[in-house]
Amino acid sequence: MGTTVKLIIYGDSTFAELVKHYFETDSNYRVVAFCVDRAYKTKDELCGLRVVALEDALSRYSPEEHHIFAAIGYKSVRVHKALFEKMLHLHYPIASYISSKAIVDASCQIGVNCLVLPGAILEPHVRVEDNCFVNSGAIVCHHATVEAHSIVAAGSLIGGYSVVGESSLIGFQASVAELRRVGKETLLAAGSVLLEDTGECAMYAGAPARMIRSHAETGIVLAK
Numbered sequence: 632m633g634t635t636v637k638l639i640i641y642g643d644s645t646f647a648e649l650v651k652h653y654f655e656t657d658s659n660y661r662v663v664a665f666c667v668d669r670a671y672k673t674k675d676e677l678c679g680l681r682v683v684a685l686e687d688a689l690s691r692y693s694p695e696e697h698h699i700f701a702a703i704g705y706k707s708v709r710v711h712k713a714l715f716e717k718m719l720h721l722h723y724p725i726a727s728y729i730s731s732k733a734i735v736d737a738s739c740q741i742g743v744n745c746l747v748l749p750g751a752i753l754e755p756h757v758r759v760e761d762n763c764f765v766n767s768g769a770i771v772c773h774h775a776t777v778e779a780h781s782i783v784a785a786g787s788l789i790g791g792y793s794v795v796g797e798s799s800l801i802g803f804q805a806s807v808a809e810l811r812r813v814g815k816e817t818l819l820a821a822g823s824v825l826l827e828d829t830g831e832c833a834m835y836a837g838a839p840a841r842m843i844r845s846h847a848e849t850g851i852v853l854a855k
């Protein structure tokens with residue numbers, strides 16, 4: 632392990648607590664504070680650390696000495712994207728967490744604000760763009776791309792050369808066949824098997840997966 636770097640987590644949910652756990656137990660980062668938008672600030676402390684308003688973060692924690700990570704869940708993927716983009720304006724260096732228990736080929740490219748959790752496998756030449764979460768046990772096969780703001784849930788599989796379009800969510804144990812193009816803002820339901828390319832902004836489910844409904848107005852929202 633090299634030099635310790637101080638980290639601020641943007642978010643104060645249980646997901647933010649989980650992200651703190653991963654960074655602190657398996658990286659060179661030490662979490663020093665949480666921050667949230669002032670309008671959403673409901674507590675002063677979390678896990679023994681201060682919760683500050685995002686608007687005050689810069690004056691308390693300098694970007695020269697701190698990195699940041701947006702731990703914004705994906706109940707709404709559009710919110711997950713919007714808050715990441717808001718955080719960019721603060722000009723902090725942005726962290727990513729890649730578990731030491733993930734298998735990530737040296738040829739892979741991984742953006743900022745990404746999580747690659749334990750047991751995930753990223754085969755050669757995979758590209759994971761900014762603000763993506765590749766959860767435990769997911770497999771992303773060679774030359775596949777996961778575009779920005781997307782979530783690859785635990786146990787799912789993305790076939791070789793496939794592209795998961797921006798702001799998509801591949802559900803638990805779902806599979807995308809090789810050479811497929813998943814359109815942006817696609818929700819592939821848990822356990823589904825996608826054999827065809829998809830359109831955009833819609834939910835697909837089943838094996839083989841079929842389009843169930845569009846969510847063009849709201850983007851992906853997981854109600855439960």
Ligand SMILES: CC(C)(COP(=O)(O)OP(=O)(O)OC[C@H]1O[C@@H](n2cnc3c(N)ncnc32)[C@H](O)[C@@H]1OP(=O)(O)O)[C@@H](O)C(=O)NCCC(=O)NCCS
Nearest residue numbers: 782784785801802803819820821822823834836837843853
């Ligand atoms: C996609 C999902 C959100 C749909 O939930 P929902 O909105 O309550 O879905 P509905 O109950 O309205 O179902 C609509 C239709 O899709 C079908 N369907 C829903 N989920 C399905 C699934 N996983 N596999 C197959 N069919 C499914 C339903 O049977 C229903 O078909 P019908 O109209 O013929 O009865 C949910 O099934 C799911 O997969 N959630 C993702 C969980 C997950 O992976 N989280 C990961 C977080 S990292």
